[in-house]
Amino acid sequence: MQNTTVTPQEQDASPPAEIHDRLAAYLRKLALLKERGALRDVMEREMLLEFIRINKNRINEFPLLQVQQNGVINTLGYRSNAHPAHEFVKRCTATFLHLLTQYGKAGQGRDAALADSLRAQIVNNEAVLIKCAQGAVYSAALIHDNFEEALISFFGEGAIEIMDEATERLEMNDRYWKELLDGFIARRVDESHERMIREERYSLRKEQNTLVVQFPFDSMLDQIKGDGRKIEKTRVQKAFEEIGENPQGVLARKLVFEALASEQDVFGDRMTREQRLHTAAIVCMDVVAEQFLEIIKERAAAGNDGVSPEETARLEFVREQVTAMAVGCVLIHDIVRDDFTAGIGTLGITDPRPYRETVQNFEAESLYRTIHALLEGRFLSILKERLADEGGKVVLKTARARRVPAPGIERLTAAGLTRIRRAKLFDPDKERPGAFIFTSRNAKELYGLMRMLQIERELEQTLIQAWEQAEPKVDILAVINVEALAKTTTNLKGRLAEILGRLGIAPVGG
Template identity: 35%
Template sequence: MSEAPARDKTRPDKEARLAAYQKKLRALKERASLREVTEREMLLDILENNSQAINEYPMLEAQRSSVMELLCGRVGHPGYEFIHERVGRFIVLLAHFDKAVKTGDAARREELEATLLNAEAVLVKCAQGVVYAMALVTDNFEELVLRYFGKQSLEQYSGLIEKHELDQGFWNAFVEEFIASRVVEAHREILEGEKYEIAKERTFLVIRFLFDDILSKLNPTDQEISKTRIQNSFIAAREDPGIRERAKLIQAMLVKGLKGLSQFDKLSAGELLHAARVACMDNVAEEFETQYRARLAEAEAVRKGEADKKEPEERQREQAWFKFVQDQLVALGLGASIAIGVTGDHFYKALEAVVPDQIDGILPLKKDFSLPVLEKILFFLLENHFIQILKECGREEGGKIQVRSGRARRVPAPAVNELRGMSKIRKKQLFGNDVTREDTLLFKPKTAKQLGEAMSMLSLEPALQQGLAELWKRAVFRVDIMVLINLELVARTTTNLTVRLTEILEKYGVKRNG
């Protein structure tokens, strides 16, 4: 995977930036622009004048537009209130600054300039948070595509990134390209190759498909995939003890800094933690933690009489700087939260189109774009979109037909045979043959509790129990997707059951042999 291209980090100096803002505001006033328009235009001007100083700022036009839209939105996320309060304050300060310049009030101008530059820095950090979160999302999806669809699919993914903003259109196209179309193609190949079984099981006629045949459309690689700086930073915030603690501290600061928002209760703890981990990518996170810990240590030393109290002026300067760093940190996390939240809404709306009946099963993952979660979502979608297709085939039949999936843990037969103390009788009690894959066995117990009960009943030695438990944890699932036709209900609506069943099977494109 490739890093973002290196960028020239120079940007216009403060005098040039302030002059540009003054010019923009005068033009907007001359046009008597609405407040919403003025705020958006000023945000875009701040972004344009500071883009060279924003890490990972995208080079592609579509992705730059994504940053603009995520930063300048007004609805769809509680955090927009934060941004528009601050850009509104920036505009008021800028008007006063313009007046001070015109009247030659040097002292007032100097005071307002410092305040304006601080306000600008906070808004720039909002944009930085958006950019970091966007980069994490696109990098993780790029790795997902590479890992499960192969290198040749990166061109398709890159084409989507170049063509679309990171909005609803992008996610609709992504889901169609990498999920829906591949499941449809696999379904067609299953029917053409008659890769299914039809059998009577109790009071049902069952059409059984193997999820393996859907997974055949993947092209997974077990090669190591290099990660970007953004990905490594995010992983460190989850796994490195020190940075994990920093993320928890930042999460607490986000709660403190954003709890005044009118819709703060719509921000979940998980979403804020995700945003805090993104914020850890920026230097301001480390700077804040350093200052925060130092202030705690200093306060404790003063309490114990081990340090002298500082002069009021010095304390005031330090407090002002600490507050400025804290404001930047909150803005950074807020920007990340907006990008995660809005992107999550778009992504899940696209998912709902392919798994409308099952979307509730993954809603708890909505604001988490970490790679392990994306992998879970990928397999969930492949399975459940196929289930959705099968449901649609028989929807007219109502309750006479159900579509379900069944799971059994699958392990290599040699691994079972190598377990010390595993006799043929014990193996027969615990495992069945997987007729779909050579040298593979299926655990008969369906749950860990059932496995424990079976091992107790067989009085297995502790070492064998431990070996089986490890196999259980490492086992992958064989997934069967089944269409269950209720024979009793069908019989009530027809005088010729055989003909009626043939009609139903035709809806699924399958036929019984013989």
């Protein structure tokens, strides 16, 4: 970490007495740790925790609940130790300890000038550590608020009470996600699967040498989905969205993005372009991004010859705060994603890794799609468990299609979709009156079909938008290879009844 010559008054408007009280509190904690003979790593971690507790009122949206505070503090303090970016936190904390130690000695030696210089450096160091905590707090708040929004969109407003109850008891770690995923995914899928069997919401058909059992995923969703009501965005969500809605925010995000791209020694190679862009937007929620933008503009106007050493030091100091905020954001994001992935284990899903990609940056839309995918994954895991002993004689498949609901079809009609073209592009959805299913299996087929039909430009754009926004129509298929089964038994009828019984469709051996 660099020691700059920026005065504390430029970065901290606190009264001198308040600064004095903070430093005195730090020194008391440091003395206590030294009396206990704490190891260096322990001392750094404990001082970081104490620092955040002392400065919590200087951190926007710092959580009120102690358990949430602990979650942020513990992630920054020790849970992210293995992450490359944690080295930045460790380095800043070590500098903080060193400056405090020197400040204490200067005070005892009555060296007022040295004490004043060290106090200024400590205040600057505080600013960097506070930005690190600020990034962590904003990141954690966005993840929580976006997940809550996705749950409400999927399950209705009753989801709020369940999530709030878990949030009041648990840190946002793997236990937290296991409890939420068990309650919202596992239990609901299990109950709806039993009801689907009980009400015979499935179909059987013969296809060549196979017997196919089809479970319509729509049937399950109909049982568990809420009213899809939208709720008002939280302050944090609004602040995040506003970054992309005004020219200054967009420009600041671009500059922060470029600055983070050059910090590979801090972040390593773990950050994707999308995550860097997301992180830059979170940094822009803080005033430090505005300061960064203004300094860059001033330097551009002055040219290289007009930049003083003090202005260069100021830029480096503000840039370090930008990096610090990004570090806090990335540490929370990556640790929470690890915890979320671990929580998927409660659903019986064999390989949870693909869901890490579905989550993306914990945007509400990404989380909504993830919930849908996890419901499907849990349903498949139930069938896999029941058919575990059947080997290759029964294969589970997923049939997917893209469905456009009635309002979407109306928009397409208004854009020029005729009945003849609709018959080529879509099939009616028998389970959803008014909705239609794309006949194309992928985007390449859709583009080829549009060219063949000589679709006009406006309608083409509307069709592409409908394709991208289409809701998934999913059917789960259990395909029984009757021919292979017949080679392993003299009682084919009994074996088929046994397999169907495992699926809950008929009594075992019936």
